[in-house]
Amino acid sequence: MTRIRHGPSLPLLSLALLLLVVLSSSCARQGAQGPQEERAGDQGRGQSAPAQTTRGEESAAPAGTTVAPGADGEGREEASSRPSPNPPRAGESGFTAAPEASGGEEGAARAIAEVRFGRHEGYERVVIEFDSPRVPRWALSSPAGEGYARIYLPGVENVRETGGGFGGEIMDGYYVVRDPRGGFFVDVFATGPFRYRVLELESPGRLALDYAPAGGSLARPLPVRGERNVVMEPRPRQAVAGTLTVSGYSRNFEALTTVLLRGPDGSVLARESVTASDWSEAWGYFEATLEVPPFAGEATLAVGAESPRDGTFRGVEVPVVYGG
Amino acid sequence: MRTTTAGLLSLLVLAVAGVCASGAPAGAQQGALEQEFRAAAAEYGVPAELLKAMGYVNTRWEMPPEQSRDGGWGIMHLVRNNTTDTLGEASRITGIPVQRLMTDRAANIRGGAALLAQAQQGSPEDLNAWYEAVAEVGGGRLYANQVYETLQSGASATISTGETVSLAPHSGASPQGVLSSQSSADYPGAIWYPASSSNYTAANRPSSHPIDKIVIHVTQGSYASAMNWFQNPGAGVSAHYTVRSADGVIGQSVREKDIAWHAGNWEYNQTSIGIEHEGFVDDPKWFTEAMYQSSARLVAYLCKKYDIPIDRQHIIGHSEVPGADHTDPGPYWDWDKYLAYVRQYAGGSSGGYRQVVDNADIITSGRFSASSGWGWSRYSDSRYYWNYRFARPKAVSDTAKYRFDIPATGDYAIYAWWPSNPGYNRATPIGIKTTAGWRWVWVDQTRNGGRWVYLGTFNLSEGDEWKVQVSRWTSGSGYVIADAMKVVRR
Numbered sequence: 001m002t003r004i005r006h007g008p009s010l011p012l013l014s015l016a017l018l019l020l021v022v023l024s025s026s027c028a029r030q031g032a033q034g035p036q037e038e039r040a041g042d043q044g045r046g047q048s049a050p051a052q053t054t055r056g057e058e059s060a061a062p063a064g065t066t067v068a069p070g071a072d073g074e075g076r077e078e079a080s081s082r083p084s085p086n087p088p089r090a091g092e093s094g095f096t097a098a099p100e101a102s103g104g105e106e107g108a109a110r111a112i113a114e115v116r117f118g119r120h121e122g123y124e125r126v127v128i129e130f131d132s133p134r135v136p137r138w139a140l141s142s143p144a145g146e147g148y149a150r151i152y153l154p155g156v157e158n159v160r161e162t163g164g165g166f167g168g169e170i171m172d173g174y175y176v177v178r179d180p181r182g183g184f185f186v187d188v189f190a191t192g193p194f195r196y197r198v199l200e201l202e203s204p205g206r207l208a209l210d211y212a213p214a215g216g217s218l219a220r221p222l223p224v225r226g227e228r229n230v231v232m233e234p235r236p237r238q239a240v241a242g243t244l245t246v247s248g249y250s251r252n253f254e255a256l257t258t259v260l261l262r263g264p265d266g267s268v269l270a271r272e273s274v275t276a277s278d279w280s281e282a283w284g285y286f287e288a289t290l291e292v293p294p295f296a297g298e299a300t301l302a303v304g305a306e307s308p309r310d311g312t313f314r315g316v317e318v319p320v321v322y323g324g
Numbered sequence: 325m326r327t328t329t330a331g332l333l334s335l336l337v338l339a340v341a342g343v344c345a346s347g348a349p350a351g352a353q354q355g356a357l358e359q360e361f362r363a364a365a366a367e368y369g370v371p372a373e374l375l376k377a378m379g380y381v382n383t384r385w386e387m388p389p390e391q392s393r394d395g396g397w398g399i400m401h402l403v404r405n406n407t408t409d410t411l412g413e414a415s416r417i418t419g420i421p422v423q424r425l426m427t428d429r430a431a432n433i434r435g436g437a438a439l440l441a442q443a444q445q446g447s448p449e450d451l452n453a454w455y456e457a458v459a460e461v462g463g464g465r466l467y468a469n470q471v472y473e474t475l476q477s478g479a480s481a482t483i484s485t486g487e488t489v490s491l492a493p494h495s496g497a498s499p500q501g502v503l504s505s506q507s508s509a510d511y512p513g514a515i516w517y518p519a520s521s522s523n524y525t526a527a528n529r530p531s532s533h534p535i536d537k538i539v540i541h542v543t544q545g546s547y548a549s550a551m552n553w554f555q556n557p558g559a560g561v562s563a564h565y566t567v568r569s570a571d572g573v574i575g576q577s578v579r580e581k582d583i584a585w586h587a588g589n590w591e592y593n594q595t596s597i598g599i600e601h602e603g604f605v606d607d608p609k610w611f612t613e614a615m616y617q618s619s620a621r622l623v624a625y626l627c628k629k630y631d632i633p634i635d636r637q638h639i640i641g642h643s644e645v646p647g648a649d650h651t652d653p654g655p656y657w658d659w660d661k662y663l664a665y666v667r668q669y670a671g672g673s674s675g676g677y678r679q680v681v682d683n684a685d686i687i688t689s690g691r692f693s694a695s696s697g698w699g700w701s702r703y704s705d706s707r708y709y710w711n712y713r714f715a716r717p718k719a720v721s722d723t724a725k726y727r728f729d730i731p732a733t734g735d736y737a738i739y740a741w742w743p744s745n746p747g748y749n750r751a752t753p754i755g756i757k758t759t760a761g762w763r764w765v766w767v768d769q770t771r772n773g774g775r776w777v778y779l780g781t782f783n784l785s786e787g788d789e790w791k792v793q794v795s796r797w798t799s800g801s802g803y804v805i806a807d808a809m810k811v812v813r814r
Contacts, residue, residue, distance in 0.1 A: 110404075111406065131409075131412075158395075158404075158405060158406035159406060160406055227558065228560075251553075251559075253560075253561045253586075253588075253650075254541065254542070254543065254544045254545075254642075254650060254652060255544040255545065256544075256649065256650055256651075258649060273649050275544065278545060279544065279545060279553070280543065280544075280545040280546070280549035280550045280552070280553040281406065281545060281546065281549035281552075306588045306647070306648070306649065307560065307585070307588065308560065308561040308562075308585040308586050308587065308588050308593075309525075309560065309561075309585040309588075309590065309593065310588075310589070310590040310593075311588045311589050311590070311647050311648070314560075
C-alpha cells in the first residue's frame with residue numbers, strides 16, 4: 001500500500017514558528033496584565049462561573065465596526081485593561097440607549113462556540129464567539145428601562161453554551177434561547193439601567209456587547225428568573241386581567257412548561273401547559289395564555305413543571321395583582 | 325504553497341489511480357464510486373476496502389442529498405453538530421471547503437480518508453490494526469464493529485446512480501468486544517453514557533424494588549442533547565435508555581438497577597424502566613422503522629429479563645402515568661406495530677406481521693431500489709420520513725421497487741404513502757406481486773397525500789423479494805412519486 005505523507009515543509013515550519021511566537025506573546029500578555037475576563041459558566045450545569053482569565057478582546061471601536069485580527073484593536077485591549085483616566089461613561093465611546101441595532105453577515109456562522117465575560121474600567125463585556133471567522137447576521141433589541149438586551153441570531157443552528165451568571169456590577173448573566181421563528185436569541189441581563197455598545201470582531205467571529213451603568217432606576221421590575229424557568233411577562237406585581245399571555249423560557253423535562261395562577265388562598269384559578277421550543281440543547285421559548293378571573297389581593301403566577309422524580313411542582317413564582 | 329503541493333499530489337495520485345483502474349482486467353469494470361474510494365485511499369494511505377465498508381455502513385453507498393438528523397454529511401458521514409465537527413476537521417486537513425465536502429461525493433470520501441489517516445498511528449497492512457481509528461472517526465466501537473462485520477461478510481449494491489459497487493469478503497476482519505468502560509451498559513449493544521449521579525436514585529432493583537413496567541417517552545429534542553442533559557448535575561431528570569431516530573442506536577444513561585427520574589411519579593419511577601425516543605410528539609417523521617424495531621428489541625429484552633407482560637398495561641406511555649401532564653409519546657406513536665414487534669422479538673406470537681419500506685430510510689434502504697431516472701426531493705412537507713423519489717411519466721420499464729420479507733403465504737393489506745401535489749400524476753401505476761402474478765392499482769397522487777392509502781388486500785407468497793413496484797409507464801405529464809409502502813398481515 002502506498003501512503004503519501006507530507007513532510008514538514010518550509011512554509012509549515014514557518015507557520016509553526018509564527019504560531020509559537022503568537023502563543024508566547026499571548027501567554028505573556030495574560031500573565032502580566034490581561035483583562036479580567038471570565039468564561040461564562042453554564043447556568044444549566046449549576047456551576048458558578050470560575051474567575052478564569054482567558055484571552056483578551058478588542059475594544060473601543062464604534063458599534064458595527066469590524067476590527068481585523070492583529071490590527072490595533074489587539075493593542076487597545078491591553079490599554080483598556082489598565083486603569084483608565086477617562087473610563088467610558090454613558091453617552092461616550094459609542095455607548096447608547098438606542099432600542100435597536102443590527103449588523104453581521106448573512107450565513108457567516110452556524111454556531112455559538114463560546115461565551116465569555118470580562119470586567120473593564122467603567123464597563124463590562126460579554127463576548128459571543130462563533131464557529132467561523134466572521135459574525136453572522138444579528139439584531140439587538142434593548143427595550144428602554146427593562147434591564148436586558150436581546151440579540152437575535154437567526155442564522156445560528158447550534159450552540160455550545162446555553163447560559164450562565166456573570167456576577168458583574170452591571171452585567172448579571174445570559175441565556176441562550178431557541179427562537180421558535182428559527183435560530184437562537186441571547187438575552188443579556190443587567191443589574192440596573194445601562195447603556196450598551198456592540199462591536200464585531202473577526203477571526204474568530206465575535207460579537208462583543210458592553211454594558212456601562214447609566215444611573216437611575218429601571219422602569220419595570222426585572223423578570224423573575226429561576227434555575228430552569230425565566231418569566232419575561234408578566235413582571236412582579238403587575239396588574240393582570242382578562243386574557244393574559246405569560247411568556248419566557250425554560251429547561252423543563254421534555255419541554256413541557258406549566259403555568260398556574262394561584263389565588264390568595266392558594267387555590268388554582270387558571271392553568272395551562274405548553275411545549276417550549278427546546279429544553280435539552282438550549283433554553284426553550286414558551287408562551288401560555290390564561291383567562292384571569294377576578295380575584296382580590298395578590299395572586300401568584302407559578303411557572304415550572306412537575307418534577308420528573310416525584311411529580312411535585314417546581315418552578316418560579318411571580319406575584320401579580322388584579323387589574324380588571 | 326501547501327495547498328498547491330497537496331493539489332499537485334492529489335492530481336498525481338488521481339492520475340495514478342486512473343492508470344491503475346484502466347489497467348484492471350476486462351470484466352472488472354469499476355464505477356466512478358469505486359475509483360473515488362481508491363483515489364482517496366491512495367492519497368491518504370488508508371485501506372480502500374475500509375473506506376468502502378465505512379461508506380456502506382454509513383449510507384449503503386448512497387450520497388444523501390441532505391444532512392442526517394445528527395448533522396452528518398455525505399457518504400462518509402462527516403458530522404457538524406454541537407458536539408462534533410469532523411466536517412470542519414476534514415476541511416482543515418484536506419483544504420477542501422466545507423460546502424464541497426458536504427455535497428461533492430469524491431471530496432466527501434477524501435475527507436473521510438483524511439480523518440481516518442489522522443486517527444491512525446502509522447499505516448499498518450493488517451486491516452484489524454485500523455479498528456481503533458475507525459471507532460474514533462465513526463464515533464465508537466459499535467460503529468467500528470458494524471464496519472468490521474461488513475468487511476467480514478462483504479457487500480454489494482446497485483446504488484441510485486446506477487453504479488454497481490462491491491466489497492469482497494475479508495474473512496480475517498474481526499469485530500472486537502467493547503471495552504470495559506463502555507460495557508457498563510446493561511443492554512448488549514447500548515452505548516453507555518452515564519447520567520450525573522445527581523439525576524437518579526441509586527438502588528438495587530429488582531431486589532429493592534420490582535420492575536414491572538416500561539414507560540415510553542419522546543424527547544422533544546435530539547438524542548444527543550437529551551443524553552447530554554442527563555449528564556448535567558442540575559438537570560434533575562434522567563431516563564434509562566434513549567433511542568436514536570435515524571438508525572435506532574441505543575444509549576444508556578442509568579443502570580436498570582437504579583431509579584431514573586422520568587415518570588414524574590415516584591412510585592412509577594421505582595418500578596419502571598424509562599425509554600426516551602428521539603423526536604417530537606407532533607412530527608411522525610421521527611418515528612422511523614429503525615427506531616421502532618430497535619426500541620422493540622430492547623423492550624423485548626427487558627420484558628424477558630424482568631418477566632414483564634407484553635401488554636399495554638405494562639408497556640405504557642408517559643402520558644399514561646398517573647398524575648403526569650405530559651402527552652408523549654403522542655398520537656403518532658403506533659402502539660399496535662410497536663407491541664407486535666416487541667412480541668416478535670420476545671419470541672412469542674408475531675401479533676401480526678407489519679413492515680414499512682421507505683425510499684430513504686437508511687436501515688431499509690437495501691429494500692428500495694430505483695434508477696437514476698428517479699430524482700430525489702424534499703419539496704413536499706407531507707412526505708414520509710426524509711424525502712421521496714419522483715420521475716416523469718415515460719413508456720419505459722423503469723420501476724421503483726420495494727422489497728418485503730413476507731413471513732408466510734397469506735392475505736396482506738398493502739398501503740402506499742405519497743406526498744400529494746396538483747402537479748403530480750393522476751394515474752400512477754403500483755404493482756403488487758401476488759401468488760397469481762402481478763396485480764396493478766392506479767392511484768391519483770394529486771390527492772390523499774401525507775397518509776397511508778389502502779390499495780387493497782392481496783395474497784402474497786412467503787419470501788423476501790421485490791413485492792411492490794411503482795411504474796413510470798403511465799399517461800399525463802405529472803410526476804410519478806415513489807415514497808413509502810406498508811404491508812400488514814390480515
